[in-house]
């Protein structure tokens with residue numbers, strides 16, 4: 352089919368005003384938040400109704416066109432970098448919250464709903480949706496599902512997967528596949544949602560999503576603990592978990608990140624501290640008081656030079672504002688950043704922090720380390736200038752070494768950012784070649800022409 356005829360076919364599905372073929376428009380969809388080469392697609396289309404997702408998939412399949420679904424394009428692994436001859440499918444117009452069911456505590460949403468808007472809508476009905484990626488102000492729920500995103504509350508409340516009760520998605524033929532239900536328990540059929548969550552747009556296009564909601568915690572208390580040795584902070588993490596306390600949030604920041612965030616947002620962080628922990632406990636008021644007191648004591652026992660409790664909501668917001676500023680603050684230091692998310696069992700956090708310091712020294716690179724220490728999920732962030740080829744090569748070697756060290760500590764390549772294009776070649780190192788081959792067979796069975804987000808996850 353000629354290019355013009357193809358555009359007419361897509362226009363017939365989504366309307367002429369929702370098909371984009373000008374290079375200037377398409378540039379917007381050529382990259383994401385990963386520091387990887389961009390790629391301008393041939394076309395972008397913006398469905399206005401759910402069934403159009405299936406019709407676009409079927410047309411792409413019929414014509415053998417690579418199809419990359421795009422939520423807000425904030426992923427950090429190259430997951431939405433399209434093929435040059437491919438189609439980008441935008442979910443931004445499918446942004447309705449269809450139902451918030453208060454008695455049964457679930458919601459039904461479209462894939463383009465913005466995460467933070469959904470959180471607010473649920474809270475307005477007295478319900479709580481915990482997954483809170485740092486990008487929540489712009490990320491979509493469809494993108495969150497496809498990446499199995501986590502956030503600051505992962506330690507106590509889990510990640511996106513833990514809140515998916517049901518899902519419908521379109522296969523490459525345009526068929527609507529349903530899995531899960533609106534019930535708390537469901538043992539009907541294969542757990543296809545388990546397969547689809549984290550599939551990074553390679554197995555199907557998400558339509559309607561059913562999400563679990565829970566009662567919000569009655570109260571919360573936040574605190575910051577400062578250390579003159581980074582080991583003191585990482586050992587505190589292990590001590591808190593060993594005490595059988597699960598804070599809602601347990602975040603780590605090294606000195607470089609503290610200084611950079613303070614310079615960026617002036618929230619009053621202790622720039623002299625070697626490291627700090629940002630901690631929040633939530634739940635019943637009596638339990639919160641008890642756990643906060645125990646944690647304060649543990650911080651002191653592990654050598655904290657100061658522990659500051661937030662005394663009101665404004666101070667508490669300041670603590671989390673500081674943490675959420677870490678990525679934008681680091682990102683403005685140099686033209687390029689690589690933000691990794693290799694993850695280790697949490698008892699290995701002290702060893703991983705030490706390994707990251709050694710890697711920074713070995714490759715003469717600046718690595719700011721912060722992240723979800725309670726989950727074993729750190730974000731070592733390398734700031735550099737990719738135009739300096741020699742420096743860029745050192746960054747590549749340092750990242751390879753980060754993966755090696757995390758795997759050697761029984762960790763995993765990605766805690767929450769997915770593999771995308773960035774980590775494909777490392778997959779076999781973690782799961783073995785047989786698992787890669789099996790995954791490719793599964794993909795070939797579901798997507799025989801290989802049109803869905805080619806090159807991602809399994810190559």
Ligand SMILES: Cc1cc2nc3c(=O)[nH]c(=O)nc-3n(C[C@H](O)[C@H](O)[C@H](O)COP(=O)(O)OP(=O)(O)OC[C@H]3O[C@@H](n4cnc5c(N)ncnc54)[C@H](O)[C@@H]3O)c2cc1C
Pocket residue numbers: 383384419420421422423424425426427430431442462483484485486489490491492493494495496497498499500501502503551552553555556557558678679767768804
């Ligand atoms: C500043 C910043 C902070 C971040 N903090 C976190 C964090 O704390 N935790 C975390 O986990 N991540 C974080 N991220 C990464 C990113 O925001 C998440 O991966 C997020 O879930 C991506 O959502 P999105 O809507 O932007 O998806 P996109 O980037 O548009 O897409 C991500 C993947 O999902 C696929 N996809 C999107 N929609 C669909 C659909 N409807 N059907 C099938 N596949 C689909 C895409 O093809 C792609 O593979 C952060 C990123 C930034 C820039």
